[in-house]
Amino acid sequence: MTKKKNYLIGKAEALTKTTPPPKMKMDKVSLYTWEEVVSRLQHQFINVSNELKMLNDDLCPKDYSVTKLTLHPSFISKGHFPKALFRQMGVHSIGSKATEVTPDKWTKKGAPKASPSTSIYIAGKREQLASFAEQISSMTLATPGADDLIRIWSLENIKPETKIKKGIGEVKKFFEAGIQLIPDSPSEFVKSSFTKYAKKLGFEVNEELSIEVSNLWFVPITGSSEQLSKLAEHSFIRVIRPIPQLRSFQPLVRGLPRVRS
Incomplete structure (x- = not known):
């Protein structure tokens, strides 16, 4: 299993x-x-x-x-x-x-x-x-x-620049955005707003790998670092940072089972 x-x-x-x-x-x-x-x-x-x-x-x-x-x-x-x-x-x-x-x-x-x-x-x-x-x-x-x-x-x-972690310019294209949600209230409109805006700027939003912690939604994104300052203008973004290594969302290549002749 x-x-x-x-x-x-x-x-x-x-x-x-x-x-x-x-x-x-x-x-x-x-x-x-x-x-x-x-x-x-x-x-x-x-x-x-x-x-x-x-x-x-x-x-x-x-x-x-x-x-x-x-x-x-x-x-x-x-x-x-x-x-x-x-x-x-x-x-x-x-x-x-x-x-x-x-x-x-x-x-x-x-x-x-x-x-x-x-x-x-x-x-x-x-x-x-x-x-x-x-x-x-x-x-x-x-x-x-x-x-x-x-x-x-x-x-x-x-200020948008305060939301971007220092040193993020060294990262090529894999990032993680922390989106603030409203506690005890429906927040899907916040998520969809961020997703729509990020895609408008050319980012790929990997919602299937997102995680909620308390009232923060952490979602991996892929895109140009040159667009991060523009992305950070979204009001509900709390932080944009390099994606933690343990949260890497690069596709894994799994070995295929050997077939006996």
Whole structure:
């Protein structure tokens, strides 16, 4: 009986797991006035929304896009996860990663310096994000989600070049793309959008060898490395990297059984 082979994904857990926030002693101190929060964040939200409007629909399936929201280093405890804000924005949290931020103010003594924080990847419709950006100026501290907004350091779009692993230019044509899916929601439209866009750029998408890990879809692709920067513009791509050796999808040549004369 032929044994079933199990394929491994190199360091996929680093992309799928939720990054635990660093331990930090919290002070119950209001860092910013509400006016300061609105002044600092509204232009960020509007700029992100305007940039998303410029994207081709091929990159944003069903008008959904992925952006990156970073917490202020003073508000990264588990209890500060901005659930209420995400409900108001109409977005889904789809992943996170550790980062560093140098804030202009913080709750500790002394001048602020680079400190650990968390960036959260969020997926939502461009239309809803644009609407929320316009509403920020009319919000008050009594508005649902306002407490969470105070804890936000920045909102930004994800640059395509940051999705491509360093050194990938040395790889000739075999790659692996990690596509972010929306947890607890149908995500076939994300997969089909990526597949259609990749094929449009001349890539062969090997869906039969794809693997899902948590809410990430890893799929081998074959094509020109010169087109990777264009491929990375798709909003739901989390990473493009050389295909791990244990996930090689080059066809295997099996020996034929010997026939006795």
